[in-house]
Amino acid sequence: MSDTSVGGSDGLVAALREQQQALTERWMKLVFGDQEVEHSDQLTYRQLADHLPAIFDEICIVLESHNVRNQEGAIERNARQHGQWRWKQGYRIDELVRELDLFRQVLLLAIGEYAGAHPGFSRADEERARLMTDEVVSFVTLASIREAVGERDRKIDEYTGMLERANYELTLRQKLISDLYETRMQITRRVAHDLRNFLNVFSTALQLASRSPTKRDTALGLANRQVADMATLVDEMVEYSKVLGDDSLLTVEPFDPVGLFDELMQACRVSTEAKGLKLVGHLDPSLGPVTSNRLKVKQVALNLLSNAIKYTSSGEILFSIAAAPGERWKLLVADTGVGIGTADQERVFEEFERAASADIPGAGLGLAIVKELSRTLKGELRFESTKGRGSMFEVTFPLVLEPKTAGDATE
Structure with a gap:
């Protein structure tokens, strides 16, 4: 140094x-x-x-x-x-x-x-x-x-x-797989049960026709009713599978609720009159055009109306389209049917769940379809029901539904 x-x-x-x-x-x-x-x-x-x-x-x-x-x-x-x-x-x-x-x-x-x-x-x-x-x-x-x-x-x-996060996602996926498996088993059990009933009744009708030619018309009527019930079951399952399998981008367009209201009233009038029910309609004159997916809104309304008609033996069905606070509008269906007991209200929107007796045809998918479509349309779904006094279902939608983008679809 x-x-x-x-x-x-x-x-x-x-x-x-x-x-x-x-x-x-x-x-x-x-x-x-x-x-x-x-x-x-x-x-x-x-x-x-x-x-x-x-x-x-x-x-x-x-x-x-x-x-x-x-x-x-x-x-x-x-x-x-x-x-x-x-x-x-x-x-x-x-x-x-x-x-x-x-x-x-x-x-x-x-x-x-x-x-x-x-x-x-x-x-x-x-x-x-x-x-x-x-x-x-x-x-x-x-x-x-x-x-x-x-x-x-x-x-x-x-x-x-x-x-x-990976563990949480894995847990969700495992639950999803478990739920899918359970749903699959429910479908199998439900279809097997209904097919067995169909075959039993159809067999009874054939035996009745063969043993007593004079009761052939009765036997054919019994068989035809059973075929109609099976057709209803199949139609519900096909509709629900389409709703769940629809992964396309949601398209929206402006449409006039007046035209939709008239179309739905006309579509349900025959079935309500056939059961001796009164169909009451109300359209809010202050509600102008809305922007949403018209076909899916129609599916929601038809399922609620069909459900109300199916579970109502006397009285009336109320169908209403009206404006709602906060830049929203609502669709309401009320009936005087069998109603839903308190113990059943938690599960009526699940697949294959039915609160009514088994003698009413259907797969228990109508309200599940409504729930899924309401979610897709950003709708808020609520209902009130009393056993033996009827039910009221209401879905509130945004006046203008923002369409999904390609980026939103991948999330």
Whole structure:
């Protein structure tokens, strides 16, 4: 180390600054040759030295000022950045500690060499320089470790979050598979049950016709009713399968509720009159054109109306289309039918669930279809019902339904 006329700490600092490159190379040689710092072999000289010049400069400033506290902020920033880089470069904590300890050894050796070459540099000056250097390097080590541990913990939290999300999605998929399996079994049981009933009744009709030719008309009527019930079952299952399988983008268009109202009233008038029921219609004159998917809205209304007619033996069916608060409109169907008991109200919108007796034809899919279509149309579905007094179903839709984009469909 070259001689200098500057005495005390100032002379030491000047010498250290002059020898910075040589000291850095000495440290890097020690690190590359140390078996405890395995990951150093994967770094270039530039990557290894990264923040060392800044840390070296902070140590020199501390030795000049004899004050660590004034430089703590700058030292900590450089140390944290050093710890962050080392973590990203694959260092273990023990390797980070080891390379900084080697840096300490290089600096302390340089201080000892300077003291040996300069008799005017007192033992007290040397001891003070050693203690301050040791304090700064210890501070750098601690801050670097904290940052590396923080990076590790953040990465662990990130991986933990990913695992939790993956586990949650897996749980949902398992539940979906279980639900699909149960639905499949329900379909099998339901179809098998109805087919068995169909065959039994059809067999009874054939036996009646063969044993008593005079009752042939009665037998044919019985068979025809059973065929009609089976057709209803099949139609409901086909409609529900189409609703669930429709993954196309939802198209919307403006349409006049007046035309839809007249069409639905006309479609249901024959079936209500056939059962001796009164069909009452109400259309709000203040409701103008709405924007939605007209076909799906019609499906919702038809299913609610068909359901009301099916479960009402006397009285009336009310069908209403009206404006609703908050830029919305509503579709309402009420009846004076059998109603739904409190115990059954939680499950009536599920597939193959029926709150009425088994002698009424159907697969129990009508309200499930309404629920699915209402969700697709951003509708809010609610109902009120009392056993033996009838039911009221209401779906509130937005006046303008925003169509889905291709990006929304992939979410």
